[in-house]
Amino acid sequence: MSKISDNDLYGTNFSIESMKVIAESIGIGNLADDAAKELADDVSYRVKHIIQDAAKFMNHAKRTKLIQSDIDSALKVKNIEPQYGFQSAEPLPFRFASGGGRELHFIEEKEVDLNDLLQNLNPKAPLECALRSHWLFIDGVQPTIPENPPPVAKTTQKLESVDPINKKPAKETSGKPTTGKQKLRNVETVQIKQLATHELSVEQQLYYKEITEACVGSDEGRRAEALQSLSSDPGLHEMLPRMCTFIIEGVRVNVVQNNLAILIYLMRMVKALLDNQSLYLEKYLHELIPSVTTCIVSKQFCNRPDQDNHWALRDFASRLMSQICKNFNTSTNNIQTRVTRMFCNALNQADKVPLSSLYGALQGLSELGTEVARIFILPKIKVIGARIESHLEGSLISNIDKTASGHIKQLLIKVLAPILKTIRDPPDNLEEYKQEYGYLGIALHNAVIKARTQPNPVTTVPSNISGTITSSSSITRTVTTPTGIIQQNSNTGRTIVMNPPRVSTQQGNQKFVFVTQRPQTPIGASQSQTNTSTQQNTVVKFVSNAAGQTQQKLTGQQKLVVVSNPMQTNFSTQSSGLMSPTSQPPAMLISKSSFALQQQQSQQLQPPTVDDLSHLA
Amino acid sequence: MDKGQIAAVLQILKRYNLKGTEELLRKEASLEDNADEDVLQPDSSVSSVLTGYKSDGDPETYEASYMELKHFVEGTLDIYKHELGTILYPVFVHMYLELVYNGHTEKAVALMKKFGPEQDSYYQDDLKKLALVMKPDHMNGNELADTFKSNQFIIRISRDTLSLLKRHLNDKKASVLLNIIQEHLYFDMYEGVARNKKQIDATSGAIGGEAKRQDNKTKVYYGIPKLPDIQSLSAPVEEEEEVGDQDNPDKPKKKKAKKDPLFSKKTKSDPNAPPADRIPVPELKDNDKLEKVKALREASKRIVLGPELLPSCCCYTLLNANYSVCCAEVSEDSSMLAVGFNDSIIKVFTLVPQKLKAMKSAEQLEEVNIEAEDVLVRMMDERSGETSRKLCGHGGAVYSVSFSPDRALLLSCSEDTTIRLWSLQIWTCLVVYKGHMFPVWDVKFSPLGYYFASASYDRTARLWATDHYQPLRLFTGHFSDVNCIQFHPNSNYVATGSSDRRVCLWDCATGNHVRLMTGHKSPIHALAFSVCGRFLASSGTDSGVLIWDLSHGHLIAQLMGHERAVHCLAFSRCGNVLVSAGLDCSMKIWDFTKLTEDASSEEVNVSHNPDVKIGTEYLIRDFATKNSPLINLHFTRRNLLLAVAIFDGTNV
Structure with a gap:
């Protein structure tokens, strides 16, 4: 087919080549050019005609996508036998590919494993159409419930923060005449942004109080609920500035007071806000980024730096930073560049900054991706190696510095080994490594050799003198994505639930922690039955007694992220009792109904066991 | 008719062996038998005679003469320029078709490529369709080419402008142009000042050109007659007494109530209301009266909406229904919701706590005491209550459903070309109405029951009565599919909206069209009459909502703001919104009271369309749903808004 250009009344036509290929496929070898031309013209005309008619059927079915049955109906109307065997309930997902100056639209056809087909004797029945009622608005006011779109759409929030002058007048004023203002606008060149009052309703104030208390309080169960609400409630837009202020001030105060636990909680709040689909944090980044950075590179977070696991906070905050960079980096704000530069500055003074800050900077850089790590960390490795060598092997050994150096070493090996594996060619010469990477050469050499022999490059278990053995910090999340059974929640319906029935045994100096993970679906019982990817991961952790205690706690903490989108589950789980097909208008209207729902949900969850961070406080 | 045309008709009659007709025609046209030989021509001539596209014009001259016409239009005074500009599009289209018809495809394509893109933006879609026609044989069966071929394009033009054009044509003697203008264009001339660009744009855009003045001259009884049984209803206590002997005494009473409005002023009846016996209506049954009383009681609790008091809306979202639901409809008393599916099923949901019950079996019915007060309740099987029921029978997608006012019947129309009548008491199909030859797009019960109207792909709308297999009236005249149909609140008229971008009002009593309204720029898909009966709102895929005044057929407002096709419109029961x-x-919620006040405050010039109100000043508020396209709107008797939406999970 030839290319389509805009505003061309004639559009595309079948080419002569297409006709010839089609003719060949039905056994007509040498179709004359004239005949092919004639055919191509006629076929193009007929096909376009049919598509025009099919569009009528699409319009009458009140759709905006053409589906196969529309074409069939159009053929039927023209008294042509419809094409059998191309039925599909949904429009075909056309893929687009271009290359070599050609553009191609095609349908991706999946390979079907016949064994699966044979074993799955009863194919899944399509879900029955059901009715659900909710208040769209009451006396002209739209309630903030999961069934309704968020009061300020994410796109408008985004627009507002990127281009505040072009802010559209609020919906409420759209009905009233605004001629006076507009006239003024034409005369004066200075545009003044309208003052917006942000008054929180009593309910919102209560909510704010509850949430902030729960987030930094001692009850882990309530915290989980509060964080879940923060990460999924659609109506938080108005409270966002206050939440951010809470976090910023909290970080400022607690860093000084060395209150590690609170800092962790605050970072979890940032994470929850980042995860909220209906919020756009761009406007508050200038406040949040310094706070997060503080939690990565600050010199000291706790009173006992040799015992408490402030490393985990640095790791967690680094991940947050990389998430922020990923979400909000644009060509105008250059967040990633600026963050990278900031960490590099710390690296450049590798012999002056405290070891804990050095660790934070390294971790922050490594979370930004392997490319960043390769460019910025690798050249510095010799200097860093020299510095930690003195702490690890030297005679004047301070326990704090030793631990810190151990962590740095471990981190560097973990990050750099996969990179070295790819940039260096197989014969790994120990001497070369020593020459190039100094003190860390030996350890890196070992790690690379190991990585080459192991099929799984992620987990590196270095044996080093400090005796701390940790499994790789890759987060073990189990995301259950329903495989096509429920069409509504394909991308955002996340149900991440961990259920750790654990056995701890004390063996001399070491502690074995078995964490069994099983994807669970708290509400949609039907999901787990049909979910084929149900699997059991057993993670075994060897944790030394000294530094490990806190480590173990923190891993637990990271995993106890319970994220679910209540709105999604509402809409999709037909079989559950949450949804009644009877169609009574919703009886009560509270802006926090999703919060209530979450409470329900989390009651079904098992409260987090052993790992309670409260003792840290 | 000239001889050539008569000969062509005779030839066709002969071919189909219709001897009687042929002889009659011969006699009437006073043609001798031997004339047969004179005009005996090859078959192909038949079509050529009838199309009127046969032309010996030099294909080279077309482009030049169009250019020349364009220069002439651009060179005239500004006041005439825009009105003259309206002839460019039809002339262009006919030139293209003439070139194609005579086999000069390259010339035609060149013409289209050169001048097509500069035509008005709302004609571009049509031009794309026309551009498909590249061979003479493509012209058969192409909807648009057929329409242009067999209908004159109507252009409203002032006397001055027309004389200017005539002078120009006489001066130039451009035969190609002259032919086209004489054969295919119809000038509807009016006295007065030529219209400006804005006025022309407001009403142009339809396939066959604008409406003639003649089309909108007939008087329309757009008023609402007084409720025939209002006396009995105002005192519901009396109702019971009347029930006993209602048959005879009630009838004259009704008649009296209907007739007196003209001379009894205290009843304050609408002077524009039709006489009550204009169309025959079946008598009301006891049950209907009880229903009316109930409705009136409910109505007394209604809140009056307005910009200060906005409605509440309960949204019914259909889940797991993406790409499978075609239509939905809520019954008048808001107790039931019917949904038509792509896979030919109809589902009825109850929206109230009362479940959907079926009638008892025949044996059990015999035991029911007919004299009992609550015989209608006793008839139903208590144990059969369900919250939703399925109706199966159609053989194609169900495009529309409509409840009868008494809620006992449901109508549905389908892609399988049939209309079906279903009983909501025994839950089976009662009648299959066959008449349409092509998919039926819309069907509506009359507000009084008994009558219903349908609209179809076959470009006709039909009026039916439930007890007749054949349609009572056939409304023909649209150039393309009739997409939607709506009964006037007084049941005397139906309005249709079509893909030819015209709204038409038909008189049920005569079957004639009484209003023809142009101004839409794309197919029309929804219609709604105002509560007072004087205004009509229409909308379609061009995402604008147009408001028409039926008293003169004028377009009074164009409510813009939607971004995609608007498939549902609803007036609040108080008529304010x-x-x-x-x-x-x-x-979107629009302030209709303000709109009508503004419109009536202006002086109405009968022959001219008043200035069309555009803009968002009438918009009170808009609301969004969460990825759920809306397919139906309904106001309950108490003015609660019900909306039906389909949740589209694929776009989340």
Whole structure:
């Protein structure tokens, strides 16, 4: 087919080549050019005609996508036998590919494993159409419930923060005449942004109080609920500035007071806000980024730096930073560049900054991706190696510095080994490594050799003198994505639930922690039955007694992220009792109904066991 | 008719062996038998005679003469320029078709490529369709080419402008142009000042050109007659007494109530209301009266909406229904919701705590005491209550459903070309109405029951009565599919909206069209009459909502704001508010009272369309749903808004 250009009344036509290929496929070898031309013209005309008619059927079915049955109906109307065997309930997902100056639209056809087909004797029945009622608005006011779109759409929030002058007048004023203002606008060149009052309703104030208390309080169960609400409630837009202020001030105060636990909680709040689909944090980044950075590179977070696991906070905050960079980096704000530069500055003074800050900077850089790590960390490795060598092997050994150096070493090996594996060619010469990477050469050499022999490059278990053995910090999340059974929640319906029935045994100096993970679906019982990817991961952790205690706690903490989108589950789980097909208008209207729902949900969850961070406080 | 045409008709009659007709025609046209030989021509000539596209014009001259016409239009005074500009499009189209018809495809394509893109933007879609026609044989069966071929394009033009054009044509003697203008264009001339660009743009855009003045001259009884049984209803206590002997005494009473409005002023009846016996209506049954009383009681609790008091809306979202639901309809008393599916099923949901019950079996019915007060309740099987029921029978997608006013019947129309009548008491199909030859797009019960109207792909709308297999009236005249149909609140008229972008009002009593309104720029998909009966709102895929005044057929407002096709419109029961919603997942509330006040405050010039109100000043508020295109709107008797939406999970 030839290319389509805009505003061309004639559009595309079948080419002569297409006709010839089609003719060949039905056994007509040498179709004359004239005949092919004639055919191509006629076929193009007929096909376009049919598509025009099919569009009528699409319009009458009140759709905006053409589906196969529309074409069939159009053929039927023209008294042509419809094409059998191309039925599909949904429009075909056309893929687009271009290359070599050609553009191609095609349908991706999946390979079907016949064994699966044979074993799955009863194919899944399509879900029955059901009715659900909710208040769209009451006396002209739209309630903030999961069934309704968020009061300020994410796109408008985004627009507002990127281009505040072009802010559209609020919906409420759209009905009233605004001629006076507009006239003024034409005369004066200075545009003044309208003052917006942000008054929180009593309910919102209560909510704010509850949430902030729960987030930094001692009850882990309530915290989980509060964080879940923060990460999924659609109506938080108005409270966002206050939440951010809470976090910023909290970080400022607690860093000084060395209150590690609170800092962790605050970072979890940032994470929850980042995860909220209906919020756009761009406007508050200038406040949040310094706070997060503080939690990565600050010199000291706790009173006992040799015992408490402030490393985990640095790791967690680094991940947050990389998430922020990923979400909000644009060509105008250059967040990633600026963050990278900031960490590099710390690296450049590798012999002056405290070891804990050095660790934070390294971790922050490594979370930004392997490319960043390769460019910025690798050249510095010799200097860093020299510095930690003195702490690890030297005679004047301070326990704090030793631990810190151990962590740095471990981190560097973990990050750099996969990179070295790819940039260096197989014969790994120990001497070369020593020459190039100094003190860390030996350890890196070992790690690379190991990585080459192991099929799984992620987990590196270095044996080093400090005796701390940790499994790789890759987060073990189990995301259950329903495989096509429920069409509504394909991308955002996340149900991440961990259920750790654990056995701890004390063996001399070491502690074995078995964490069994099983994807669970708290509400949609039907999901787990049909979910084929149900699997059991057993993670075994060897944790030394000294530094490990806190480590173990923190891993637990990271995993106890319970994220679910209540709105999604509402809409999709037909079989559950949450949804009644009877169609009574919703009886009560509270802006926090999703919060209530979450409470329900989390009651079904098992409260987090052993790992309670409260003792840290 | 000239001889050539008569000969062509005779030839056809002969071919189909219709001897009687042939002889009659011969006699009437006083043609001798031997004339047969004179005009005996090859078959192909038949079509050529009838199309009127046969032309010996030099294909080279077309482009030049169009250019020349364009220069002439651009060179005239500004006051005439825009009105003259309206002839460019039809002339262009006919030139293209003439070139194609005579086999000069390259010339035609060159013409289209050169001048097509500069035509008005709302004609571009049509030009794309026309551009498909590249061979003479493509012209058969092409809807648009057929329409242009067999209908004159109507252009409203002032006397001055027309004389200017005539002078020009006489001066130039451009035969190609002259032919086209004489054969295919119809000038509807009016006295007065030529219209400006804005006025012309407001009413142009339809396939066959603008409406003639003649089309909108007939008087329309757009008023609402007084409720025939209002006396009995105002005192519901009396109702019971009347029930006993209602048959005879009630009838004259009704008649009296209907007739007296003209001379009894205290009843304050609408002077524009039709006489009550204009169309025959079946008598009301006891049950209907009880229903009316109930409705009136409910109505007394209604809140009056306005910009200060906005409605509440309960949204019914259909889940797991993406790409499978075609239509939905809520019954008048808001107790039931019917949904038509792509896979030919109809589902009825109850929206109230009462479940959907079926009638008892024949044996059990015999035991029911007919004299009992609550015989209708006793008839139903208590144990059969369900919250939703399925109706199966159609053989194609169900495009529309409609409840009868008494809620006992449901109508549905389908892609399988049939209309079906279903009983909501025994839950089976009662009648299959066959008449349409092509998919039926819309069907509506009359507000009084008994009558219903349908609209179809076959370009006709039909009026039916439930007890007749054949349609009572056939409304023909649209150039393309009739997409939607709506009964006037007084049941005397039906309005149709079509893909030819015209709204038409038909008189049920005569079957004639009484209003023809142009101004839409794309197919029309929804219609709604105002509560007072004087205004009509229409909307379609061009995402604008247009308001028409039926008293003169004028376009009075163009409510813009939607981004996609608008498939549902609803007036509040108090008539103050218009709600529109569509596939862009948004719902807009318009201040209709303000609109009508503004419109009536202006002086009405009968022959001229008044200035069309455009803009958002009538928009009170808009609301969005969460990825759920809206397919139906309904105001309950108490003015609660019900919306039906389909949740589209694929776009989340």
